[in-house]
Amino acid sequence: MLPSELLRRGRFDELFFVDLPSEEERREIIDLYANKYLKMKLSDNTMEEVVKVTDGFTGADIESSIRDIAYRLIANEELQLTDELLLTSLKNVVPLSQTSPKK
Known part of the structure; x- marks a missing residue:
């Protein structure tokens, strides 16, 4: 809440x-940022799983989560981008709607 x-x-x-x-808007946001930051086109099955995992995420939550995965990949050259890495990383995110539900 904003101060009075x-x-x-x-x-x-x-x-x-x-x-x-x-769900449809999340699908579009995920597609945009997966392409922008990961240069990745998700399969239909993976997209559906990611859409489910990101329920309750804001667009900013999705962007920052995908960007963080890209940073991890850059920092650790041995790390491979897989569907499992993407899903595991997203499952570990607590979205703003849960940490600050009134905002």
């Missing part, structure tokens, strides 16, 4: 609620 001082008239004229992405 920031919600005074004239500070913000409009307040917007942005919901978590739907």
